[in-house]
Amino acid sequence: MAPRYAPSLRSRLPPLAIVLQVAFIVLFAFFVETEDFKEENEKEFINSYANFQDVHVMVFLGFGFMATFLVRYGFSSVGFSMLVAAMAVQWATLLNGFLLISSSSWKIRMKIQSLVDAELCASSALVAMGAVHGKTNPVQLLLMSLMAVTGFVVNQWLIHTLFKTLASFMSLHVFGALFGVMTSWVLYRRENTPKHQKEKFNSKSGLFAMFGTLFLWMFWPSFNSALVKYKIIAYGTYLALAVSTVTAMAVSALSSPKGKINMVHVQGSILAAGVATGAAVTTVPWMDMTIGFCAALLSTLGFRYLKDHMLHAFECHDTCGVLNVHAIPGMLGYFAYLLIRLVRVDDGTVAIRLAMHHISILLITVSMSLVSGIITGLLLKWSFWRPQQDRKCFDDQAFWEFPHLSVHK
Numbered sequence: 233m234a235p236r237y238a239p240s241l242r243s244r245l246p247p248l249a250i251v252l253q254v255a256f257i258v259l260f261a262f263f264v265e266t267e268d269f270k271e272e273n274e275k276e277f278i279n280s281y282a283n284f285q286d287v288h289v290m291v292f293l294g295f296g297f298m299a300t301f302l303v304r305y306g307f308s309s310v311g312f313s314m315l316v317a318a319m320a321v322q323w324a325t326l327l328n329g330f331l332l333i334s335s336s337s338w339k340i341r342m343k344i345q346s347l348v349d350a351e352l353c354a355s356s357a358l359v360a361m362g363a364v365h366g367k368t369n370p371v372q373l374l375l376m377s378l379m380a381v382t383g384f385v386v387n388q389w390l391i392h393t394l395f396k397t398l399a400s401f402m403s404l405h406v407f408g409a410l411f412g413v414m415t416s417w418v419l420y421r422r423e424n425t426p427k428h429q430k431e432k433f434n435s436k437s438g439l440f441a442m443f444g445t446l447f448l449w450m451f452w453p454s455f456n457s458a459l460v461k462y463k464i465i466a467y468g469t470y471l472a473l474a475v476s477t478v479t480a481m482a483v484s485a486l487s488s489p490k491g492k493i494n495m496v497h498v499q500g501s502i503l504a505a506g507v508a509t510g511a512a513v514t515t516v517p518w519m520d521m522t523i524g525f526c527a528a529l530l531s532t533l534g535f536r537y538l539k540d541h542m543l544h545a546f547e548c549h550d551t552c553g554v555l556n557v558h559a560i561p562g563m564l565g566y567f568a569y570l571l572i573r574l575v576r577v578d579d580g581t582v583a584i585r586l587a588m589h590h591i592s593i594l595l596i597t598v599s600m601s602l603v604s605g606i607i608t609g610l611l612l613k614w615s616f617w618r619p620q621q622d623r624k625c626f627d628d629q630a631f632w633e634f635p636h637l638s639v640h641k
Contacts, residue, residue, distance in 0.1 A: 240618075241369060241370065241371055241618060241631070244371045244616075244617060244618055245369075245370055245371050245374075248371055248374060248375075249319075249374065252319065252374070252378075253319075256322045256323070256326070259326055260322075260326075263326070263329070263330075263338055263339060263340050264325070264326070264329065264339070264340045264342050265339055265340070265341060265342065266341075266342055266343075267341045267342060267343040277344055280343070280344040280345050280348065281344050282454075283348055283454060283457070283458040284344055284347055284348050284351075284458075286451045286454035286455065286458070287348055287351045287352065287355075287451075287454065287455055287458050288351060289447060289451055290355070290447065290448055290451045290452075290455055291317050291351045291354055291355050291358065292313075292314055292317055293444065293447055294444050294445070294447040294448035294451065295313050295317070295355065295358040295444070295448070296309060296310040296311075296313035296314060296444060297309070297310060297440055297441065297443050297444025297445075297447070298441055298444035298445050298448060298499065298552075299313065299362060299365055299441065299444070299552055300437055300440040300441045300444065301433040301437050301438055301440075301441035301495075301496055301499070302365075302366055302430070302431065302432070302433060302437060302551075302626050303430070303432055303433050303434050303436075303437045304430050304626060304627050304628055304629075305365075305366050305430075305626050305627065305628055306437060306440065306628065307628040307631075307632045308366070308628050308631060308632070309365070311632070312361075312370055312373055313358060313361065315370060315373070315374065316354075316357055316358060316361055316373050316374065316376075316377040317351075317354045317355075317357075317358060317377075319374055319377055319378070320350075320353065320354035320357045320358075320377045320378070320380070320381050321347070321350045321351055321353075321354045322350075323377075323378055323381050323382075324349070324350040324351075324353035324354055324381045324385065325340070325342065325346055325347070325350040326340070327353075327381065327382065327385040327386075328346065328349055328350060328353065328385060329342070329346070331385055331386070331388075331389040348458050352404060352458065352459055353381050353384055353385060354377075354381065355404065355408070355455075356380060356381070356384045356404045356405075356407055356408035356411075357376070357377040357380040357381050357384075357408065358408075359404075359405060359408030359409055359412060359554055359558050360376065360380045360408045360409070360411045360412030360415065360554070360605075361373060361376065361377070361412065362412060362550075362551065362552030362553075362554040362557075363409070363412030363413050363415065363416040363550045363551060363552065363554050363555075364376070364412060364415055364416045364419060364551065365551035365552050366430075366431070366551055366625055366626035367416070367419060367421065367549070367551065367625050367626075368419070368612065368619065369617065369618065369619060369620055369630070369631065370631065371617045371618070372612045372617050372619065375608070375611060375612060375617070376415065376608055376612060379604060379607070379608040379611070380408065380411055380412075380604075380608070382604075383407070383411060383600055383601065383604035383605075383608075384403070384404070384407050384408070384411075386600070387403060387407060387596065387597055387600040387601070388403065390596060390600070391403075391593055391596060391597070394592075394596075395589065395592070395593060402510075402511035402562045402563065402565060402566035402569075402594070402597070403593075403597045404459065404562075405507045405510075405511070405558035405559065405561070405562035406558070406559050406562040406563060406566075406594075406597055406598065406601065407597050407600065407601040408554070408558060408601075409554040409555055409557075409558035409559035409562070409601075410555075410559055410598060410601035410602055410605060411601040411602075411604055411605040411608070412550075412554055412605065413548060413550055413554065413555055413559070413605065414601070414602050414605025414606050414608075414609060415605045415606075415608050415609040415612065416548060416549055416550060416551075416609075417546065417547070417548040417605075417606075417609065418605075418606055418608075418609025418610055418612075418613060419609050419612060419613055420547045420548060420549060421549075421622055421625070422547075430625065430626040430627055431551070431625075431626050433495075433496060438495045438496070441495075441496075441499055442495065442499060445499040445502065445503065448503055448506075449473055449477075449502060449503060449506075452469060452473060452503065452506035453465075453466035453467075453469040453470045453473075453506075454466065455506070455510070456469045456506065456509065456510040457469075459510065460510060460513055464515050465509070465510070465513060465515065467515075467517065467520075468509055468514060468515060468516070468517055468519070468520030468521075469505075469506055469509045469510065469520065471517055471520055471521050471524070472505035472506065472508070472509040472520040472521055472523060472524025472527075473502065473503075473505050473506055473524065474524075475505060475521045475524040475525050475528070476501065476502050476503070476504055476505030476506075476524045476525070476527060476528035476531075477502045477528075479501075479524075479525050479528035479529055479532070480497070480498050480501035480502045480504075480528045480531070480532050481493050481498055483501075483528070483529055483532040483533065484497045484498055484501070484532050484535075484536070487532065487533065487536045487537075488536075494535070494536075496535070496553075497532055497535040497536060498532075500531060500535060500552070500553050500556060500557040501528050501531040501532040501535060501556070501557070502528065503557055504524075504527040504528050504530070504531035504556070504557055504560075504561040505523070505524030505525075505527045505528055505561070507527065507557065507558055507561040507562050507565065508523045508524065508526070508527035508561040508562070508564050508565035508568070509523055509524060509527075509565060510565065511561075511562050511563075511564075511565030511566045511568075511569060512565040512566070512568040512569045512572070513569055514568070514569070514572060519568075519572070523564070523565060523568050526564060527560075527561040527564055527565070530556075530560055530561065530564065531556045531557060531560065531561060534553070534555065534556030534560060535553050535556050538555070538556060539553055539555075539556065542555070563594070566590070566594060569590075570586075570587065570590045570591075573586060573590075574586060574587060
């Protein structure tokens with residue numbers, strides 16, 4: 233039986249979801265058309281569809297199950313991740329078509345690569361969602377996903393306009409993580425300090441979360457190659473992920489007072505190498521492995537020490553530790569990429585211009601994520617969206633039916 237003090241979303245979620253969905257259908261009807269398929273494009277279609285399938289599994293299965301580590305938040309982890317991704321993909325397809333794809337007409341010619349790009353945008357929204365995981369209702373998450381995708385695509389468009397290039401792989405993770413952290417900072421609840429009583433995991437929830445992590449781990453090489461569009465990056469990504477797995481478990485045990493491995497720390501840290509190598513784009517195996525080692529080291533130590541300090545020093549609660557999994561490894565990989573390019577430049581003036589170019593891209597991405605995250609947090613803080621009470625955070629019963637708990641009259 234759902235507790236009576238859990239706020240009903242009947243007057244909020246259905247109208248918002250239906251209105252948004254009808255609006256997207258109308259927009260697709262007027263502005264989107266499918267690209268004509270020709271025989272000579274068959275090989276390109278097959279390759280793109282393979283990337284689409286891999287990214288599709290990661291976005292809708294991997295991210296959802298990875299967040300099921302909370303013992304009483306399994307339904308919401310999977311269900312809300314799917315809801316956010318499904319809405320974000322549609323909105324990202326429209327925004328990418330209008331802002332990033334040049335066309336003489338207002339028509340968006342959609343192809344399989346359009347869906348891949350849209351799901352990559354959706355993954356940035358899912359990264360942001362991890363920071364507020366368990367503390368927001370589905371209405372807030374829908375609005376947050378639209379704001380995150382809008383901010384991310386506008387950031388890409390701004391960088392493309394100013395520098396005539398698209399932002400690197402770094403922007404997806406850094407933008408999503410910082411956006412989510414700033415939103416969580418605005419929505420901070422003192423009642424959840426130092427740790428909410430339901431913010432814990434057990435063996436069953438940990439196992440489901442590891443299931444999602446393994447899907448992300450296995451498909452991350454395809455994820456990198458789909459975004460960077462440089463297929464050889466998959467080799468280094470795989471090796472870096474292998475290194476990060478070993479490093480994360482070793483450092484987790486080493487930093488533990490009892491010398492034991494923390495499963496939650498490992499689940500996030502073994503993916504940090506995929507984030508870092510995607511931003512670095514070295515194509516040299518030993519470099520990718522070194523970057524993966526450093527990323528896993530920083531990520532594991534961040535889970536062990538930084539997360540609690542962020543909570544107490546800055547009153548910022550990051551549920552899934554997206555700062556350690558995505559933001560820090562993303563910046564590490566980006567600076568590694570910049571350093572490698574600077575080493576290969578002989579002219580000092582060219583090196584300075586190159587450094588300023590890439591640092592400017594990073595600063596724009598960070599600024600856009602922080603500002604849009606704060607704006608989104610202020611929007612979601614409005615009581616009109618009926619956020620759940622503090623004691624109902626991290627609890628499925630606030631949103632889902634449990635027939636075995638119902639009282640039949």
